Amino acid sequence: MDLTPYVDDLQTRLAAAADAAGDDGRRLAERLTAPLDAAVRLVLLDALSDAAGEISAELAPGSVDVRLRGGAPEFVVAAPAPAAPPTAPGEPAYGVAPASAATPAAPPAVGPADVESGATTRTTLRLPDHLKTQAETAAARDGVSVNTWLVRAVAAALEQSTGRPAAQARPQPRGSARVTGWVR
Template sequence: MDLTPYVDNLRQELAVAADAGGDDARALAERLTAPLESATRLTLLNALSAAMGEVTRELAPGSVDVRLRGLDPEFVVTPPPASEPFQETQEPVAAPAALAPPPADADDAMARINFRLPAHLKARAENAAAAEGLSVNAWLVRAVSTALDGGRHASPPGRGKDSGSRGFTGWVR
């Protein structure tokens, strides 16, 4: 970025202001503009550096650096790393694998956690659970179990084929 036009503009504005003060003021302004050029450039560099610091804070983890090349600043922009977008597969969803019973040493005690998901992931989890005929909780339990057990599916509590319980659906009078 060339600072010369900005320094020249400041010099012209100072000359216009000095014209209003008469010949003595004009002569003083001409004597002061040459020594003030380096101070003006330094002040502009400080302002640009502060501005790029604010931009960097908003751009984090990306950044914008100001580097001095000769008398003029140069901006180096480092964009934040782009995360790879999730690719939806167009393949049909396979039927869910047979659910394995929970391990024999599994404790029936339940623990509650708060789990926050971005809205788009929540909607996808709900759709996946509905497609498999499970509640979101049961689907998440199975997903966590599968992830932790190296790919083996575990059944949600009380839903395994060996759990001994028989479920009924419908209504009665």
């Protein structure tokens, strides 16, 4: 989404309003337009981000994210995943991995009640490139946005650290046919 037409429109309106103040007002407006360009773009990005957050709250468990690509915002819509088809006896349910699986289990889904229970806070997270790529891959695999995936991962980590023992800490009886993972 190109913000330039909106910024240009604001600058034109500022110049028109400054014309009413005469030459001094016009000169002041000309001096302010360049520094205001970055500030206006930032305010527009904040508004777009807030709008995406409100839409995401209504779409839960789907989401809408605003991403910057080359300085221009773009919207990424993650629709809720369709219900899993029933499984045959003996097959693991959708999203359930055997304990010996090489990939880690997906974090628990954050339900609509979790989204609506409190206000959201914007946080900047700087990840090394290889972790960012892995998070994007995992989010795509789960059919959710990176933001949603990160929220679920943080929720799962906090859930484990607040009293529930980690699955690896529990002793397993020999010959156990136990299956672990998350089910949606």
